[in-house]
Amino acid sequence: MVTRVSRLAIVSAMASVSTRWAGVPVARRKDERREMLVRAAFALFGEQGEAGLTVRAVCREAELHTRYFYENFTGTDELLAAVYDEQAAALGDVLARALDEAGPDPEARTRAGVRNVLRFISEDPRRGRVLFAEARGNEVLAVRRRAAQTGLLDGLIAMGPGPELPVVIAATMFTGAMTELAQQWADGRLGRDLDAVVDQAVELSLALHATTRKRLPG
Secondary structure: OOOHHHHHHHHHHHHHHHHHOOOOOHHHHHHHHHHHHHHHHHHHHHHHOHHHOOHHHHHHHHOOOHHHHHHHOOOHHHHHHHHHHHHHHHHHHHHHHHHHHHOOOHHHHHHHHHHHHHHHHHHOHHHHHHHHHOOOOOHHHHHHHHHHHHHHHHHHHHHOOOOOHHHHHHHHHHHHHHHHHHHHHHOOOOOOOHHHHHHHHHHHHHHHHHHHHHOOOO
């Protein structure tokens, strides 16, 4: 038998749900609920990994009914993809601004790129887990990670003097090395001295750049 206290709790909960979206257009309500689910998934995945990402856990974290989950996503894989895409876009914006401020000098651009990737991870370690640390074991993340690497590789080749083999090889090596550097930094295996890591990474990258230029015809 439902007690008076229980009835009041149910009525209160229903009233809270009905007023939560009062005055908000239907399309905007859906967008806001999607944003809440993505934020909740980022928090859970960033702290607990894939094991913590269940429909119930995400909805509990977002304080939403499960029906709102399926209003936006077919399952947790699709939600995880949205989490990755959001963090990747945020990192892309940070890099774009940093490179624009660095100007055309190769050393300045390399330093800005390396520093801002690692700093982006340091500012919120959950980002590193989403973008790098967990990508190897999850196919959804792995596919997106490969696409991101390919995009970076194509961008580096486009900025070079031409699609000659030495340029392509150097760009491929730098892309792989940068991804691994971010992975190791996210895992905490490179210590916490950002300046030291950046300095050494830039020195090695410039050495590769100089060797590549020597191998170009003419």
